[in-house]
Amino acid sequence: MSRMGDSTLAPEGGSLLAQWVSNIMEETGTIEIMSENNQTEIRNAVIIGSGPAGWTAGIYLSRANLSPLVITGAEIGGQLTTTTDIENFPGFPEGKDGPELMADMEKQAKRYGTEVEYSVVESVDFSKKPFEVKYGDKTVKAHSIIICTGASPRMLGIKGQDTFWGRGVHTCAVCDGGFYRNKVAAVIGGGDSAMEEASYLAQLLEKVYVIHRREEFRASKIMADRVLRNKKIEVLWNSVAEEVTGDTSGKFPKMTGLKIKSTTDDSIREIAADAIFYAIGHIPNSKFLSDDIKKNEEGYVIVNDSQETSVEGVYAAGDIHDHTYRQAITAAGYGCKAALEVERYLGRVGVIG
């Protein structure tokens, strides 16, 4: 729960009128708290999203005494809460459980004064300054905004996917490929990402299948050639994954194979595989953002070197703009960068001294 509506921000010793206006606003869900001298409370910074980028921005801004508000979204803690062992986030030589890592980041952000609303942002009015952020039945005003809403991996939704999720079914080779050293995996897709994932996995695994529904790749020639030349990689053309199979009798489910359907004659066959990696793209969570915020054709927010978007005072950090690296550590790094830029911006426009 946010402290926006509690006594810490409520008018103290103000006029009865101010108190009355404040009450009405709270009752109607308009989170504009009037201060002692009738000034509307405006947030220095609102951070949208609670993945590594969002919490890192929160840590930096709260340590700078700027009292940021994080609005978490439905997936509190972001994508890492959907996975178990994180082995590549520095500082944890034994690895770290994903939900635990994110809960610690939240704790760290709150420790320095980051406030939190467990809600989803529906829209932002970028035409006004301060900006107006709508979530639930509330509105908050902010001098600056950091968009950290990430990008969700596309899923196939095939049979067995949920049973073997994280125990065979994955969406990131760099993150989870290491769990399958000297084993067999299949990569689904035909674009540059699929080529990159397959080439990466071939360095660690004994064999990699690339399963592609057509008879040629959509990837750039240079990336496709790299895959086609690799002796550890076998391409299954005109094929789609139908079902993940495995053993569910033990403590944890264990994937052992994949049923594949031919797109030419509908025949089904099964291959032995320990893992499947979807490389069929991501969907940036940017639909709630108006056209004031420039995006590329896939919907990723466009930022400059300072993480600033097309609207002055609005920044973006993490997978919402970074479709290249998509890692927790890079998202956290961008969150840090955006927070430092927000601090400079607030100084530049005179909000802080």
Ligand SMILES: Cc1cc2nc3c(=O)[nH]c(=O)nc-3n(C[C@H](O)[C@H](O)[C@H](O)COP(=O)(O)OP(=O)(O)OC[C@H]3O[C@@H](n4cnc5c(N)ncnc54)[C@H](O)[C@@H]3O)c2cc1C
């Ligand atoms: C299964 C899996 C395993 C992974 N393993 C690793 C790994 O081992 N190592 C690694 O470095 N990376 C890993 N990644 C990638 C990593 O999780 C992402 O790169 C990272 O989480 C991106 O951070 P982010 O802060 O940009 O966004 P996200 O973590 O995607 O967080 C986005 C946040 O935005 C919120 N949000 C979305 N829309 C709204 C809205 N309208 N209003 C408010 N909030 C909103 C969501 O609720 C969420 O809190 C993995 C990803 C997955 C899916």
